[in-house]
Amino acid sequence: SSELTQDPAVSVALGQTVRVTCQGDSLRTYYASWYQQKPRQVPVLVIYGKDKRPSGIPDRFSGSSSGNTASLTITGAQAEDEGDYYCFSGDTSGNIWLFGGGTKLTVL
Amino acid sequence: QVQLVQSGAEVKKPGASVKVSCKSSGYTFTKHYMHWVRQAPGQGLEWMGLVNPTGDNSRYAQRFLGRVTMTRDTSTSTDYLELSSLRSEDTAVYYCARDQSSTWTGKMGWWCDPWGQGTLVTVTS
Numbered sequence: 001s002s003e004l005t006q007d008p009a010v011s012v013a014l015g016q017t018v019r020v021t022c023q024g025d026s027l028r029t030y031y032a033s034w035y036q037q038k039p040r041q042v043p044v045l046v047i048y049g050k051d052k053r054p055s056g057i058p059d060r061f062s063g064s065s066s067g068n069t070a071s072l073t074i075t076g077a078q079a080e081d082e083g084d085y086y087c088f089s090g091d092t093s094g095n096i097w098l099f100g101g102g103t104k105l106t107v108l
Numbered sequence: 109q110v111q112l113v114q115s116g117a118e119v120k121k122p123g124a125s126v127k128v129s130c131k132s133s134g135y136t137f138t139k140h141y142m143h144w145v146r147q148a149p150g151q152g153l154e155w156m157g158l159v160n161p162t163g164d165n166s167r168y169a170q171r172f173l174g175r176v177t178m179t180r181d182t183s184t185s186t187d188y189l190e191l192s193s194l195r196s197e198d199t200a201v202y203y204c205a206r207d208q209s210s211t212w213t214g215k216m217g218w219w220c221d222p223w224g225q226g227t228l229v230t231v232t233s
Contacts, residue, residue: 023155029215035220042223042226050212087216096169097218101152
């Protein structure tokens with residue numbers, strides 16, 4: 001199938017842990033990657049593959065996968081983590097790719 | 109360092125075509141696919157398609173079939189996105205993003221890194 005589903009919005013208290021999820025049939029077969037986008041900025045890769053973080057991404061960001069769900073967890077959320085988060089993966093055919101609809105994260 | 113530099117903003121009339129470029133540097137161009145992604149104002153990221161390393165094969169999202177062409181010039185390490193029959197709904201920031209992929213315990217994953225700075229295409233009469 002060709003759909004990755006994310007919750008439109010999630011909030012978290014400063015310093016607490018939050019999980020952003022992405023559901024789709026293709027996630028049983030492929031890992032998702034995750035992108036953070038702040039207003040008027042270019043998306044930034046934060047997690048890819050089997051819980052890999054690019055250089056410069058804080059270790060409070062982690063990724064996991066179970067069944068048809070990929071998750072991005074922020075442990076000890078900071079004010080600067082506010083933004084939109086998108087998952088990305090191939091569809092079940094592995095011939096096209098797609099983004100989830102995005103989750104707006106608010107840090108209270 | 110790896111860098112993708114895109115062409116400047118465009119203003120087009122409905123029905124026209126636009127061609128956006130993305131020049132790569134800092135890595136071996138012919139070892140990576142390139143994705144194109146767009147973002148309409150206030151909307152999410154939308155995958156449009158990708159071109160293979162040698163530029164002789166592309167895959168497009170269904171909704172753009174017949175209107176989009178992705179090409180590359182390996183001699184100048186530049187990718188091109190051309191979108192035709194423009195309409196107001198095509199007003200968006202268009203990004204190129206380098207593809208990477210790997211496999212862990214038999215499961216594959218793709219990611220886009222880095223991204224170009226984006227090119228605003230405005231379609232207005």
